Amino acid sequence: MNTAVIPTEQAPQKVKSYGRLDRQIILILDFGSQYSELIARRIRETQVYSEVLSYRTTAEQLRELDPKGIILSGGPSSVYDNYAPHCDPEIWNLGIPILGVCYGMQLMVNQLGGEVLKADRGEYGKSSLYIDDPTDLLTNVEDGTTMWMSHGDSVTKMPPGFELLAHTENTPCAAIADHTKKLYGVQFHPEVVHSLGGLALIRNFVYHICECEPTWTTAAFVEEAIREIRAKVGEKRVLLALSGGVDSSTLAFLMYKAIGEQLTCVFIDQGFMRKLEPERLLKLFKEQFHIPVEYVNARDRFLNALEGVTDPEEKRRRIGHEFIREFEETSRRLGHFDYLAQGTLYPDVIESADTNVDPQTGERVAVKIKSHHNVGGLPKDLRFKLVEPLRKLFKDEVRKVGRSIGLPEEIVQRHPFPGPGLAIRILGEVTAERLNILRDADLIVRQEINQRGLYHDYWQTFAVLLPIKSVGVMGDQRTYAYPIVLRIVTSEDGMTADWARVPYDVLEAISNRIVNEVKGVNRVVYDITSKPPGTIEWE
Incomplete structure (x- = not known):
């Protein structure tokens, strides 16, 4: 897990002013990708500041901000759609290094005279990247490394001046470059953790191509x-x-x-x-x-x-x-x-x-x-x-x-807790009775996790109360009570998360205590949904 997002090893240096703080900066133009902010975070891991801007940001506005580099994000559109979002075509003439990611690469190709068509086969999930040019953007990226794909369109013809950097089994143009103009495109998503060579590629772009210094401390x-x-x-x-x-x-x-x-x-x-x-x-x-x-x-x-x-x-x-x-x-x-x-x-x-x-x-x-x-x-x-x-x-x-x-x-190291508090961990109407039930159940969850020294293994650990009741039996008597949902996840930044593989004996202890100690609850279930497709909180 990467935790050193703002390193302290480097002494702060004076850099250009960008209005809010003094720093070097790499700007990300967002075309609607849920990964745009993750790109920003990956750039920051290299000790260089990054922010996300609208794709509508003009070339003149970008020139005034004077970034060291620009990244075009992915997005849900196809470049040949009638209303597909396009960037200002003058950005290609700014003389600033640009990296297009997925849709960003396809847009670059489309606007610079290449060709993008719907692929015969879409490519989703992990793919092996085979490197044709191991220099520049792909320096120290291992041949055959895993990269994460998520696209239904593909580049079928590169623009003039571009060269092939890498391919996959289904994507002939998985990475391309115009080395002279410092324009680069990748069909995969180097920012996600599934792309094993992604961080090395990002570091190459930030340090080698954009010539940034690690001043974000x-x-x-x-x-x-x-x-x-x-x-x-x-x-x-x-x-x-x-x-x-x-x-x-x-x-x-x-x-x-x-x-x-x-x-x-x-x-x-x-x-x-x-x-x-x-x-x-x-x-x-x-x-x-x-x-x-x-x-x-x-x-x-x-x-x-x-x-x-x-x-x-x-x-x-x-x-x-x-x-x-x-x-x-x-x-x-x-x-x-x-x-x-x-x-x-x-x-x-x-x-x-x-x-x-x-x-x-x-x-x-x-x-x-x-x-x-x-x-x-x-x-x-x-x-x-x-x-x-x-x-x-x-x-x-x-x-x-x-x-x-x-x-x-x-x-x-305290786990994130939402500003609205337990009100959004009670589905449906919030009442005093439901709040008391959830408080007691939530305390048991935290006690059991803390007593076993597991608190710092997880991003969040909490209970959710559902506004339904189910039949149970306790002491040979019928019960009709609320269920409690356990939500325990791992994450690096809260933007994505995975459900935690909590030991069964811990889940058993939590469940036994809740149904025995919390009046009004007769059932405990465990949420095994990641983010996406779910969110960490239920509301």
Whole structure:
């Protein structure tokens, strides 16, 4: 597992300014691929900063951003479709190295005079890559290595000036290049973990072709984020939405380091926290961190707001709305605050993206997975200005930042917990009875995993309550009670995940304790769905 996303070994260096932070940058133009953000993360693993932009970004805008390289993502379209997304054709004349991935390669070929047609046979899953030119992009990539394919179209004719780099059994042009113009295309997805030679290829593009230096470091991020916070906030006061997780806790430490007493941390107890967590959080920040926290008990308010609500998107919208309204009331009570600081991360922004469909063309680019309460759930009349310095970071990047500024390991390594809390781990309507049942079951899951020293083996470990009942028998008597779903997954960044192969004796212990100790539950099941096609959370 790769955890060192923002390395600390390299000293920060002065590079060009890109508006938000000073850094070298490789930009990714997104054509609707669910892997676009994974490409960004893989680039960051090479200690070079990367961001995802719309494919509509013009050549002139790209020139102004002055990236060291550009990557065109994959996507669900075919280049010969009537309304297929196309990039500005002037990007080929920028003199900047470009790598096209899957659809990105096909678009490059199509716009530069080659030919792309529907393949006789699609290619999906693992394929062996046979290398024809082991230099440049494919340096140190082993011949016959496994690469991940997912395409129904293929390049049948390369554009003028291009050479063949590699092929597979079903794809004659699996990798191509115009070495003179530094234009490269690969039909496979080097960014996914199934592509065994993918990271070597990405490193070749970043270091050898784009000539980047490894300047994306924890120290550089912290230094520049603090500078940005101070420049944005000035002398104004800031409210911080504290939940006790690694994101908001890292944010609290970072903001306190940047603006000190201008910061007021507020913990709104919405009633959807896990058992004993509000008490633990307040004690930790007061006694160990010495950062004051304003506690607000809003349990009744949030539970009333969800009365009768069963749709998960509506739950998130209402929770986000109530959070903001509560912060506004707290702001009036404590004095005026101009800014609200949130621990929003890159995956929150990505998964909350609205479906992008042009009603005239039918063009489809990005699809909303789910609205995060702190992104898609925000009201349109938001009074605060937002401060979100972690907005472009992945979860493991946040952990490195937190560790570097002194956050204790018990918080740094804490499993992700959704902002809406247990409200989205109860399918259907959220009631006080269901919350109590789920809290008790969830505590047992965490206790058993912790007692066996397995906590750090998994990305997330939790329980879900389903709004149905089934027949059971306990003590020779019929029962009619809820089922609990166990959800335990492994992941690197939360963008993809696999169900954990938990030892049977651990699952047995959890199941026995829940059905015996939690009143209202008579059945425990285990979710063996990966992400994709599922998501980690059920709602």
